[in-house]
Amino acid sequence: MDYLYLLASEEHILGNVVRALLLALTGWLAARLSARLANRMSDSLISTHHRALLCKAVFWSILLLFMASALYQLGFKLGLLLGTAGIVSVALGFAAQTSASNLISGLFVLSEENFQIGDIITVAGTTGEVLSIDLLSVKLRTFDNLFVRIPNETMIKSEVRTLTKFPIRRFDLNVGIAYRSDINLARQVLMDVARRNPLCLDEPEPMVVLQGFNNSSIDILFAVWSTKESFLALRNSMQENVKKAFDEAGIEIPFPHVTFYTGADCSPLPIRLMDKD
Amino acid sequence: MLDFTDSLPNEDITLEVGDCMRLQFGQLMMEIERQHFEWTISHFYWQQPVGKDYRVYGEVTHLRYVLNDTDNHINISPRLADRPVVSRPHSPINLMHRGHIRVYVSTPLSLQVSIAGQQLLELPSVRLSDTWFGERTGPGELCYADSTRARLNAHDLKAGSYKVSTPIDIRNMSGKALRVDRINVPLPLLSLYRSTANPDAYSSAALTVTLGDGPADTEIEIEDFETGKVAGKESFTLITAARKPHRKQLLHRALNLFLG
Numbered sequence A: 001m002d003y004l005y006l007l008a009s010e011e012h013i014l015g016n017v018v019r020a021l022l023l024a025l026t027g028w029l030a031a032r033l034s035a036r037l038a039n040r041m042s043d044s045l046i047s048t049h050h051r052a053l054l055c056k057a058v059f060w061s062i063l064l065l066f067m068a069s070a071l072y073q074l075g076f077k078l079g080l081l082l083g084t085a086g087i088v089s090v091a092l093g094f095a096a097q098t099s100a101s102n103l104i105s106g107l108f109v110l111s112e113e114n115f116q117i118g119d120i121i122t123v124a125g126t127t128g129e130v131l132s133i134d135l136l137s138v139k140l141r142t143f144d145n146l147f148v149r150i151p152n153e154t155m156i157k158s159e160v161r162t163l164t165k166f167p168i169r170r171f172d173l174n175v176g177i178a179y180r181s182d183i184n185l186a187r188q189v190l191m192d193v194a195r196r197n198p199l200c201l202d203e204p205e206p207m208v209v210l211q212g213f214n215n216s217s218i219d220i221l222f223a224v225w226s227t228k229e230s231f232l233a234l235r236n237s238m239q240e241n242v243k244k245a246f247d248e249a250g251i252e253i254p255f256p257h258v259t260f261y262t263g264a265d266c267s268p269l270p271i272r273l274m275d276k277d
Numbered sequence B: 001m002l003d004f005t006d007s008l009p010n011e012d013i014t015l016e017v018g019d020c021m022r023l024q025f026g027q028l029m030m031e032i033e034r035q036h037f038e039w040t041i042s043h044f045y046w047q048q049p050v051g052k053d054y055r056v057y058g059e060v061t062h063l064r065y066v067l068n069d070t071d072n073h074i075n076i077s078p079r080l081a082d083r084p085v086v087s088r089p090h091s092p093i094n095l096m097h098r099g100h101i102r103v104y105v106s107t108p109l110s111l112q113v114s115i116a117g118q119q120l121l122e123l124p125s126v127r128l129s130d131t132w133f134g135e136r137t138g139p140g141e142l143c144y145a146d147s148t149r150a151r152l153n154a155h156d157l158k159a160g161s162y163k164v165s166t167p168i169d170i171r172n173m174s175g176k177a178l179r180v181d182r183i184n185v186p187l188p189l190l191s192l193y194r195s196t197a198n199p200d201a202y203s204s205a206a207l208t209v210t211l212g213d214g215p216a217d218t219e220i221e222i223e224d225f226e227t228g229k230v231a232g233k234e235s236f237t238l239i240t241a242a243r244k245p246h247r248k249q250l251l252h253r254a255l256n257l258f259l260g
Helices: A002-041 A050-072 A078-095 A097-114 A150-156 A183-196 A231-249 B248-258
Strands: A118-121 A126-133 A139-141 A146-153 A160-161 A169-177 A208-214 A218-227 B002-005 B020-025 B029-036 B038-047 B061-066 B072-077 B085-089 B093-095 B100-108 B110-115 B116-126 B129-133 B141-148 B164-171 B179-182 B183-185 B192-195 B203-204 B206-211 B218-224 B234-240
Touching: A002 A050, A002 B072, A050 A078, A097 A126, A097 A146, A097 A150, A097 B192, A118 A139, A126 A146, A146 A150, A160 B248, A169 A231, A169 B029, A183 A218, A218 A231, A231 B002, B029 B110, B029 B183, B038 B116, B061 B116, B072 B192, B072 B234, B085 B100, B093 B100, B100 B141, B100 B183, B110 B141, B164 B179, B164 B183
Parallel strands: B002 B020, B085 B141, B164 B203, B164 B206
Antiparallel strands: A118 A126, A118 A160, A126 A139, A139 A146, A169 A218, A208 A218, B020 B029, B029 B038, B038 B061, B072 B110, B085 B183, B093 B179, B100 B164, B110 B116, B129 B141, B192 B203, B192 B234, B206 B218
């Protein structure tokens, strides 16, 4: 009799385990399918960033529901489980402060929406394309094709520059001209360079600002605008165009000169002509 | 060798294997050659520096299109630019209170090349520079920049056949004078027409802009011509419909951007 009871009990436990496993498996499949469906349905409605968030929310919500049901099948009481989870989370909070900090920072990073997947950002000296924005970290791909993981705590504490937030960008070129060069001519040449460069936007208008008188040059800021897509091409072409245009117009770009001081008497250095023969 | 200068064929062109055609349209020079299962299109742009009597030629771009279809027909048709054009009158216009003017703004056309119903490429007849149109550097729209004489009489237009004129009625119903120093022509919202009397003369749909004291009194309307129907003194035939439908939101956006 005891044997039969034990057998029935074992079968009951086994049945529960199988049911729980089935629930977990179904939940995982249902969560994946629902996330995919949400991704497909929201394709043209929301941004990539929001779509990724929606998919994660759908996936984890469904999976958690099924996991809770699976645990219930195994005989766990959910109320007790939640209470235990509270205690465990406090213990974990002390043990894994960094992860917890990243997790909370991640919520702020996600809610602030300073950048989206696909944007180019600079953070803590690293510039790259945002591949994903997760709860613990932001993943970047740098221009030299390196994968960089930046913890969300760093994202919150550091200055984050989004280079592709706005459709147009300004390129500032600092250039110096010699004191004997004509400032008006230099201004005219720079404006002409901007007008001839097809990547340079007509508006906002290019700007030439005199920055000041330096040790060996008159410093000029030449600011031109381009679309964010053609910014790099504009930066390259503009520097080349300015150098060529200055050369053609006879405007000198000065560079530092070195003078030898030969001592208190300052007598000239002796020069000896050497004959090859 | 077929040769077209500032004039487009009204029908499809037939090119046999080994045949070649050359086309000059505005600043665009294009050469199309048919090979076995392949079309080769080479193009470049020329420019005339201000005050100089010579041309500067740009780099030649060679493109090859391989098709299974051996159709020997090629279609070259005009289209309006794919982005709005911000046109600056050579001198600003001051429109007084309750004043009404009709200005004609001409903008360069684009060319669409298609073979066997497939669009191969679209090229502008003049390479215009880009400009940003908006109050600030954040919200706004990327447009092409051009200058216009904003003529008040259609007959004064010296537009070449590579240009299209857009009639724009501006009504100033606000309580103050309006200074018009740039006009954003929302070309993607407009249809393109050809004059039945002169096949080399093009017009887009007409725009009517009424500017009041507040946003509620301000509106923009697009007037499409009916094919064969006389509009003004001319009769027009529809060539291509607008790239974007006249949705209310787009019209509102066009109005916001119309005068900056």
